[in-house]
Structures are given as C-alpha cells and as structure tokens.
Amino acid sequence: MANELLPPYRDATQPVESRVRDLLSRMTLREKAAQMTQIERRVASPSALSGLPVGSVLSAGGSAPRERASPRDWADMIDRMQHWALASRLGIPILYASDAVHGHNNLYGATIFPHNVALGAIRYEKVLEDLVFLVESGRISMSRIDDAVERILRVKFVVGLFEYPFSDRSLFDVVGCKRCPSEATFSDQEYSYAIVAIGEDAYAEFLGDRTELGIPFDGATMISLVAGKVPTVVIVISGRPLVLEPELLDKIDALVAAWLPGSEGGGVADVLFGDYDFEGVLPVTWFKSADQLPMNAGHNAYDPLFPLGYGLRR
Structure with a gap:
C-alpha cells in the first residue's frame, strides 16, 4: 500500500525503464539541462x-574538503551535498566524481597508480544557459536532450x-595501507605465490629529485616479509633504477x-600471467649502489647489477 503513495520513479519495485520514463516526464527543460x-x-x-538537479559534482585536481582530508571528511562533504540535492524539487541524487584516473589522488592515504593527467573543471551556469538556449532556438532537439538525460538517470537508478x-x-578502515601483509596474513592461509609491487610515486622532472635511491615506503621490508614465506615476484614501479640489495634479490x-606505466599499467599483468611475452630490455644500466653513479656501458669500472640491454626475451 505504501508504494501506491509514491510516484513511480520513487518506487524501487518498478522496472528501471519505467522509473526513468516517469521521472523524465516530470522534468522541465532547465532541470534536464542541469x-x-x-x-x-x-x-x-x-x-x-x-x-536545480545538477547531475554530478567533480573534485578536480587538488580539490578536497581540506588538506590531508580523511575518508570521513570526504564522506561528510559528499553526504552534505547529497542532502542538498535531495532537497531539490524532484529529489534527484548527484553522482560524485574525482578527476583522478591514476587513483584518488585527492584522498590522503588512498592507493595511487602512476599516471600524469590534466585536470579540469567546468563552468556550470554558462553551460546550463547555453543548453537551454540551443533547445529553445531549435538548434538541438528535445529528443536529443531526453536521450542524454535518460542515460544519466538510468545509471543512477541501476x-x-x-x-x-x-x-x-563501513569502508573507512580499508582506505590506506591498513591491509598490507603481515605475519598474520600467512598464519591464516597458505599461498602458492605472491606478487609484491613496490616503488615510487608518479612524478615528472625535478619533482622526482631525491637524495638517495633506495626503495621508498619501506618496500624492502615488505619484500623480505613476503618473500621469506612464499615464492615471490617483485614489480618495481619507478622512473629510474633503484638500489636493490643483494639479500633481497x-x-x-x-x-x-x-617503470611508470601510466593508465596502461594493466599491461604488466598481461605479461605476468602469460597473455603476452616479456620483450623489453633495459634502456639504462641498473647499478648496484648509488656510489657507482654515473655508470655507463663501456667504462673500465663497469660493474652493474644488470647491464644495459639486460632482459628476458624469447
């Protein structure tokens, strides 16, 4: 009986397409444009x-609730905006987006995948006015607007x-490194092998300057812990050779x-699991220690960890 009091688009028991059509029929042109x-x-x-029922809100590069914002800070901010959106005439919730194809770099402690991306924003009122004008002047048909809005609403319903x-x-505690392997990881379950990814943050040019070239973020400890328990493949993500101690190797x-694989880092998994063969070879010499630098092939004191051109090839 309660569902009879709800408009069809508010009734979760109704088919998605019925809900989309019902909500679309109730929207004004400005609401559709928004x-x-x-x-x-x-x-x-x-x-x-x-x-107006804005479709989505974006955090562009560096746009966060505050510096070093926690997951709770983000949830509080987004939920507050969602309350505002639900107070609109039709109560259409927003989608929230983060301009971060390389991981949620705006969220302190979140996983970051190495990739450089241009970040942008959009001017709301100007876009809204332009859309309404183009429809009212006949340059864009209402059917085209309806088709676009249907797609947006369908996603929100689905x-x-x-x-x-x-x-x-309930997901706050899984953000960050709280679930990194520990001794308890191996006491609870047996593993046939492990893949450990360690290395540097993404960077470009002088932003990557460091006074030492060891494995950052306690990567050596992670390797030692895991490799001492189970056969291990180590993936080094870096923009240059890093010091790999003999005991680790x-x-x-x-x-x-x-290296820094960008948004196509999935290609590493393709070769790792045998979908493709490893074909790359070292484009630079991999030194044993930073004290050897500069090191170039052909020099009399050339004693690298891995020489220029080293690699697994068929």
Whole structure:
C-alpha cells in the first residue's frame, strides 16, 4: 500500500525503464539541462544543488574538503551535498566524481597508480544557459536532450542511488595501507605465490629529485616479509633504477621493472600471467649502489647489477 503513495520513479519495485520514463516526464527543460551538467566542488552550494538537479559534482585536481582530508571528511562533504540535492524539487541524487584516473589522488592515504593527467573543471551556469538556449532556438532537439538525460538517470537508478544516496561508512578502515601483509596474513592461509609491487610515486622532472635511491615506503621490508614465506615476484614501479640489495634479490624468484606505466599499467599483468611475452630490455644500466653513479656501458669500472640491454626475451 505504501508504494501506491509514491510516484513511480520513487518506487524501487518498478522496472528501471519505467522509473526513468516517469521521472523524465516530470522534468522541465532547465532541470534536464542541469542533470546533464557537472559542477566543480568549489562552487557546489545549497542553492546550486537544491535549486536545480545538477547531475554530478567533480573534485578536480587538488580539490578536497581540506588538506590531508580523511575518508570521513570526504564522506561528510559528499553526504552534505547529497542532502542538498535531495532537497531539490524532484529529489534527484548527484553522482560524485574525482578527476583522478591514476587513483584518488585527492584522498590522503588512498592507493595511487602512476599516471600524469590534466585536470579540469567546468563552468556550470554558462553551460546550463547555453543548453537551454540551443533547445529553445531549435538548434538541438528535445529528443536529443531526453536521450542524454535518460542515460544519466538510468545509471543512477541501476546503481541504486535513489535508494542508497549516502556514503558507505563501513569502508573507512580499508582506505590506506591498513591491509598490507603481515605475519598474520600467512598464519591464516597458505599461498602458492605472491606478487609484491613496490616503488615510487608518479612524478615528472625535478619533482622526482631525491637524495638517495633506495626503495621508498619501506618496500624492502615488505619484500623480505613476503618473500621469506612464499615464492615471490617483485614489480618495481619507478622512473629510474633503484638500489636493490643483494639479500633481497636472493629471496625473490623474479623481478619486473615496470617503470611508470601510466593508465596502461594493466599491461604488466598481461605479461605476468602469460597473455603476452616479456620483450623489453633495459634502456639504462641498473647499478648496484648509488656510489657507482654515473655508470655507463663501456667504462673500465663497469660493474652493474644488470647491464644495459639486460632482459628476458624469447
């Protein structure tokens, strides 16, 4: 009986397509244009989100609730915006986006995948006005607008955003490195092999300057812990050779220099699991210690860990 009091788009028992059509039929042109619009976090306000049903909000590069914001800070901010959006005439929840294809780099402690990306934002009011003008002038048909808005609404219904618009706070404890392997990891379960990825943050030019070239983020300890328990492949993610101590190399079974693979880092998995063959060879000499630098092939004192051109090839 309760569902009879709800508009069809609010009724979770209704088919998704029925909900999409019902909600679309209730929307004005400005509301449809707003649903197609993404605004940057810095301009998101109660009036911006409750006045019109903006489709999504974006955190562009460096745009965060505060410096070194925690998962709870992010959840509080996004949920607050969601409350504003739900107060709009039709109560359409927002999608929240982070401009970070290399990992949620705006969230302190989150996993970062090495990739450099240009970050952008969008001007909300100008886009909204332009869309409305183009439709009203006949340069864009209403059917085209409806098709675009249907796609946006369909995603929101399919992912359950109308029923569950707020953050899942049970996930706070899995952000960061709290689940790194420990002695308990190996006491609870037996493993046939392990893959350990260690290395540097992504960087370019002088931002990567360091006074020493050891494995950062306690990577050597991680290798020792895991490789002492189970056969181990180590993937080194770096923009240059790093110091690999002999005792570490003695413990591991294979070493992959992945460099900084960008958004195509999945290619490392392709060769690691045999979908493709390893074909690369070292484009530089891999030194034993930083004291040997500079080191160039052909020099009399050339005594590298791995020489120029070294690699696994068929």
